[in-house]
Structures are given as structure tokens and as C-alpha cells.
Amino acid sequence: MVKFWVRSLVVIFLMVNVQGFSQDALSIVKKADEKMRGVTAKMEMTINTIRPTWKRSMQIKVWSKGSDFSMVLITSPAKDKGVSFLKRKKEVWNWYPTLERVIKLPPSMMNQSWMGTDFTNDDLVKESSVIHDYTHKLIGDTIIGSRSCYTIEMTPKQGSAVVWGKVISCIDKKDYIELHMRLYDEDGVLINIMNGYDPKLIGGRVIPSRFEMIPVDKKGHKTEMIYNNIVFDQPINDDFFNLNTMKLLK
Amino acid sequence: MKTIIFIIAFLLNSVLIWSQELLVEDSLITEVKPASIKFSFNGYVKDMQSLSFPKDFKSLLATNLIHNRINFKWFPFMNLTFATELRNRLIWGDDVRIIPDYNQLLRNSNELVNISNIWFSNSSMVMHTNIDRLYIDYKLSRLSIRAGRHRINWGISTIWNPNDLFNTYNFLDFDYEERPGTDAIKFSGDISGFSNVEIAYSPGNKVNEKVLAGKYFVNSGGYDIQLLFGIYGNRFTAGGGWAGSIGDAGFKGETQFFTKTSSEKFHINMTIESDYVFESGWYFSGSFLFNNIGLDTKILNPSQLNFNFSPANLMPTKWNFTIASGKEITPLFSANLSVLYSPGTNLLLFLPGLKYSLGENLNVDLVWQSFYASLNQFEALNHRGYLRLKYNF
Numbered sequence: 001m002v003k004f005w006v007r008s009l010v011v012i013f014l015m016v017n018v019q020g021f022s023q024d025a026l027s028i029v030k031k032a033d034e035k036m037r038g039v040t041a042k043m044e045m046t047i048n049t050i051r052p053t054w055k056r057s058m059q060i061k062v063w064s065k066g067s068d069f070s071m072v073l074i075t076s077p078a079k080d081k082g083v084s085f086l087k088r089k090k091e092v093w094n095w096y097p098t099l100e101r102v103i104k105l106p107p108s109m110m111n112q113s114w115m116g117t118d119f120t121n122d123d124l125v126k127e128s129s130v131i132h133d134y135t136h137k138l139i140g141d142t143i144i145g146s147r148s149c150y151t152i153e154m155t156p157k158q159g160s161a162v163v164w165g166k167v168i169s170c171i172d173k174k175d176y177i178e179l180h181m182r183l184y185d186e187d188g189v190l191i192n193i194m195n196g197y198d199p200k201l202i203g204g205r206v207i208p209s210r211f212e213m214i215p216v217d218k219k220g221h222k223t224e225m226i227y228n229n230i231v232f233d234q235p236i237n238d239d240f241f242n243l244n245t246m247k248l249l250k
Numbered sequence: 251m252k253t254i255i256f257i258i259a260f261l262l263n264s265v266l267i268w269s270q271e272l273l274v275e276d277s278l279i280t281e282v283k284p285a286s287i288k289f290s291f292n293g294y295v296k297d298m299q300s301l302s303f304p305k306d307f308k309s310l311l312a313t314n315l316i317h318n319r320i321n322f323k324w325f326p327f328m329n330l331t332f333a334t335e336l337r338n339r340l341i342w343g344d345d346v347r348i349i350p351d352y353n354q355l356l357r358n359s360n361e362l363v364n365i366s367n368i369w370f371s372n373s374s375m376v377m378h379t380n381i382d383r384l385y386i387d388y389k390l391s392r393l394s395i396r397a398g399r400h401r402i403n404w405g406i407s408t409i410w411n412p413n414d415l416f417n418t419y420n421f422l423d424f425d426y427e428e429r430p431g432t433d434a435i436k437f438s439g440d441i442s443g444f445s446n447v448e449i450a451y452s453p454g455n456k457v458n459e460k461v462l463a464g465k466y467f468v469n470s471g472g473y474d475i476q477l478l479f480g481i482y483g484n485r486f487t488a489g490g491g492w493a494g495s496i497g498d499a500g501f502k503g504e505t506q507f508f509t510k511t512s513s514e515k516f517h518i519n520m521t522i523e524s525d526y527v528f529e530s531g532w533y534f535s536g537s538f539l540f541n542n543i544g545l546d547t548k549i550l551n552p553s554q555l556n557f558n559f560s561p562a563n564l565m566p567t568k569w570n571f572t573i574a575s576g577k578e579i580t581p582l583f584s585a586n587l588s589v590l591y592s593p594g595t596n597l598l599l600f601l602p603g604l605k606y607s608l609g610e611n612l613n614v615d616l617v618w619q620s621f622y623a624s625l626n627q628f629e630a631l632n633h634r635g636y637l638r639l640k641y642n643f
Contacts, residue, residue, distance in 0.1 A: 056582075078611050079613070104500065106495055108527040239443050242443020
């Protein structure tokens with residue numbers, strides 16, 4: 001069960017940190033990245049895990065500041081309601097209200113792969129990995145829905161410890177939102193597709209209100225992330241992310 | 251005189267700084283705990299079929315338990331909480347018929363006040379309600395007080411908790427994860443978000459020891475560290491615990507000492523554990539518990555093994571090793587296995603389990619417990635199997 005939550009955490013960190021990939025390709029990726037992240041963010045999200053024969057839904061509240069500080073509260077389903085997580089740099093704690101107990105998680109718990117992909121939490125929380133670890137090349141234009149987009153190819157810099165062999169990202173020219181991403185392994189095989197849908201004004205910014213992550217070789221599998229509410233850049237002190245706050249979350 | 255003025259000025263200044271910090275903290279509390287939330291209500295219903303076999307599987311005792319838990323909290327003001335949690339249990343079958351004074355066993359022996367009731371009982375069925383949480387909690391900035399029946403959980407490691415002085419996590423009793431409450435009063439003071447002091451007192455009763463103890467907690471250098479001092483019954487006790495990591499592996503431990511008395515020996519419980527999650531998703535943990543007054547030689551009779559756990563009796567045996575592993579096979583289905591071994595007695599516990607999610611709030615668990623030890627030869631003592639369906643609301 002802990003692993004399931006950690007996976008969900010990974011999703012959250014993904015959403016907080018890796019949304020954007022790149023006039024020049026790098027500055028496009030930077031704009032898209034900054035747009036989704038904000039200095040701080042407070043979000044209410046729904047995560048749907050969809051499989052050919054079943055579906056599970058989870059609702060969470062997230063408070064985050066950069067990639068070092070975040071807190072997550074599960075608000076649904078009932079069996080996990082009230083469970084919360086605190087991440088401060090490398091340390092992660094888990095609060096179980098039914099046990100009245102804080103459990104510290106081993107760092108290796110955060111290296112877990114997510115939904116059978118090669119995403120690990122470490123890859124995802126590295127701040128702006130998409131900016132620092134890749135070289136960016138504008139390779140064309142495309143239209144997604146009615147939106148005109150830049151197509152950018154990202155290849156890992158030599159020596160950077162990233163999982164993907166290549167990433168193709170499509171970023172809307174007007175609002176700098178990432179609407180499509182294709183993730184390839186080192187052999188150039190397409191592994192995952194991520195799509196952003198329904199751009200809306202949320203938290204003062206136009207961003208996709210729904211994302212889907214689809215593993216290419218698993219028919220009927222996908223993970224859907226829906227933003228119900230976001231407040232960007234409200235000042236949050238580092239000290240807010242502490243063990244006492246984690247227990248108070250409602 | 252100058253010194254006194256200096257001290258007063260210093261104290262005033264400190265209080266001013268403190269209260270300014272508090273203003274910030276209070277506004278953040280409103281942020282995470284909306285004042286509009288006045289109540290919380292949740293719980294579950296479980297049905298558990300348990301099967302108990304002797305060593306040779308030649309007979310069977312079958313018992314069924316329908317178990318409902320209701321948790322209710324009321325937040326009349328932002329910093330005030332009233333909590334009531336109760337469990338209703340309807341039990342029928344062989345355990346009720348065969349175990350002498352079964353109804354007496356339903357009451358938690360560590361409760362000072364009896365707020366439980368047996369609604370009805372006959373030779374093979376009993377219905378029992380117990381209020382295992384009933385407390386008031388008031389938080390005033392950095393200070394808080396909680397009084398009534400509640401859980402004081404000072405454990406830091408996963409399997410054994412020598413520091414858990416007011417209660418004991420029983421790793422065999424998987425069906426009561428909330429654990430019984432303790433009738434106690436607890437004061438907490440936050441020095442910062444990552445260091446605090448707690449002092450708690452439980453008057454005890456004729457079965458249980460009275461406990462007065464304090465705990466200092468701090469997070470520093472990637473480690474959670476705690477130190478405990480107190481009086482447990484008529485003995486002094488001191489201990490400490492930590493939770494951190496070595497590389498990517500978790501590294502935790504707890505130690506607790508009890509001074510000797512005219513009738514009891516000096517006592518120490520010490521546990522160390524480490525856990526790691528491999529990229530394949532396999533979780534492994536290894537734990538060790540040393541209990542200086544435990545058994546470390548062959549036993550003559552299984553009744554020598556006292557599994558009535560208490561803060562001073564975490565295991566009946568002296569040296570104890572556990573390996574636990576688990577794997578989420580699919581997001582809905584997970585499996586785990588724990589094996590415990592104690593040299594000398596050759597006590598061996600084999601504890602596999604399976605869990606499947608049937609729905610958003612509906613789970614089914616299959617749990618097995620086999621006990622072995624050396625009597626005349628290494629042999630099984632007994633086996634238990636449990637099938638549990640749980641619905642949360």
C-alpha cells in the first residue's frame with residue numbers, strides 16, 4: 001500500500017516538476033517548465049489509474065515549494081483518507097492517523113518505478129532536469145486541437161544520469177503549455193505518451209486541466225491526472241513543511 | 251540590578267519573538283485545517299473468519315468476527331478537538347465455546363475506566379462494544395494537551411518498539427491496527443517543527459503499570475532522534491531511538507532500559523532494523539531484538555512462551571531475528587512474508603499474507619500464522635489462518 005502511495009507521490013512530483021520541456025528551444029522549454037511549477041503551489045488533484053478491467057481513483061491535496069519541500073494529503077478514498085506525506089530534501093515521512101504514528105521511509109522507497117515505466121521519483125524531483133540534463137532542438141511545428149505548437153527534441157547530455165534516450169515535446173506557441181510528450185528509451189523505442197487536455201485558466205494561468213500518461217505497449221492502461229484547483233506562488237515558508245503540520249492537514 | 255534588567259529585557263524579547271513566530275504558524279494552521287470543517291466521521295466494517303489448527307492439522311477451531319469501527323471527531327473551535335472512537339464486535343464460533351472466560355478477555359486490561367459493554371452473550375456467541383478512544387485535545391500555539399483515552403505511540407521502528415512505553419504494537423494482532431487506547435494525560439511542547447518535548451502520565455490499574463515519562467524528539471542531520479526518561483511501575487526507565495538511513499537503506503533502532511527492583515532483574519530491550527526497496531519493487535526489511543531476560547534455551551512446554559505483549563515484554567525470547575519482504579504484484583494485489591527466528595528456543599514464526607483490492611474501499615486479506623519451536627524435537631506448535639473482508643467508509 002505504501003508503494004501505491006509513493007507511486008502517487010511520484011505522479012505529483014512529476015506534475016509539480018516536469019511538466020515543461022522547452023524562440024530557441026531551451027527558452028521555450030524553460031517557459032513551459034516555469035508555467036507549471038510556480039515558486040510554490042497548492043493543488044487539489046484527482047488521480048485515476050485505469051486498466052482494462054478496473055479503475056481506481058484517488059483525491060489529494062498537495063502543498064509544494066520547489067522540489068525540496070512538499071506535503072501531500074490523501075482525501076479520498078475513505079480507506080486512505082487522512083494519510084499524509086512530508087518530503088524535505090532527501091527525507092520522507094508518512095503519517096498514519098489510525099496508528100497515530102509517523103513512519104520514516106527509506107530513501108530507496110523513492111527510487112521506485114512508477115506504473116511500470118522507468119520513471120523514478122529521483123528522476124522526477126531533480127529540479128529542472130528537463131532543462132539541465134538535456135540538449136534541446138526545435139525540429140518543427142505541429143497543430144494539436146486548434147493550437148499551434150513547437151515540436152522540440154530533447155536528447156540527454158553526455159554523462160547526465162537520466163532514464164530517457166530521447167524526448168519529443170509539443171509546446172503550445174501562445175500559452176507555453178505542453179500538450180504532448182513522447183518518451184523513448186535508449187534504443188529509440190517509444191515507451192510512454194503523455195497528453196495534456198482541456199486548457200483552462202487555473203490559478204491565474206492557462207494550463208491543461210487534465211493529463212494522461214499512456215504506456216505504449218500496454219493496451220487499455222493509462223493514468224489520468226486532473227487538476228481541480230491550484231493556487232500558484234502564495235508565499236510559503238520552508239518551516240511550514242514540518243512534522244506537526246503534516247499531522248494537522250485536513 | 252543591571253543584570254536583572256538585562257535578564258528581563260532578554261526574556262521579554264524572547265517572548266516577543268516567540269509570539270511573532272506563533273502568528274505566522276497560526277495563519278498556516280488555518281491554511282491546512284479549514285475552520286469550516288467541524289466534524290469528521292469514518293470507520294469500517296470487517297468480517298473475519300479465523301481457523302485455528304493444532305500442530306498436526308487433525309482438528310479445527312473456526313470462529314467468525316463481524317467488526318465495526320466508528321471514528322467521530324468534533325472541532326468546535328480551531329484548536330479544540332473532541333474524539334470518540336468505538337468498536338462493535340460480534341463473535342461466534344469455537345473460540346467463544348471453548349476458551350474459558352472468553353467474555354473477560356474482550357476487555358482491554360490496560361484501561362483504567364470500563365467503558366465497554368457486553369450486549370448479549372451465550373455459550374457460542376457474544377456481542378461487545380468498547381470505546382477505545384475518548385479524549386479532548388486542546389492546542390495553544392506550541393503547546394498542546396490531550397486527556398482521556400488515547401493512543402500514545404512513541405515507537406519509531408517497524409516491528410518491535412521498546413520505546414512504546416504506554417502501549418505495545420503487537421505484530422501478530424494484524425486485525426487491530428489502531429491498538430488499544432491508554433487512559434492518560436499528555437502535554438506536548440513544540441520547540442520547532444522538528445523538535446518537541448512530550449510528557450505523559452498514565453495512572454495504570456491493578457493489571458497495568460502506572461507510567462510517567464517524558465520524550466525529547468529532534469530531527470538533525472537526516473536522523474530522527476528521541477530520548478526518553480520516566481518511571482514505569484516502580485522502576486526507572488530510560489531509552490532512545492533513531493530513524494535515518496545508510497545510503498538508500500532505512501536504518502532505525504530503539505533501546506529501553508528498566509532498572510532492577512527487589513523482585514525483578516535489570517531489563518533491556520534493544521532493536522535495530524534496516525529496510526530497502528529494490529527497483530523491481532521488492533521490499534525487504536531485517537530486524538533484530540535483544541531482550542536480556544528472554545528465553546534462550548529449549549522450552550519444555552509451549553505455555554512458557556508468553557505472547558501477552560507489554561512494553562516490558564516485547565518477545566518471550568532473548569535473541570530475535572526477523573526478515574520481512576513484500577511485493578506489489580499489481581496495483582490491486584500484493585503479497586508479503588515475514589519469518590521470525592529465535593535461537594535457543596528455536597521459535598520460528600512463519601507469517602505469509604496476501605491482499606487484494608476488490609473495490610475503491612473494499613479489500614480482502616488472507617493471513618497465515620504458523621508457530622514452531624524445539625520441544626523434544628523441532629516441531630510445529632499450531633497454525634492459524636484468517637480470511638478478512640474489509641469495507642471502509
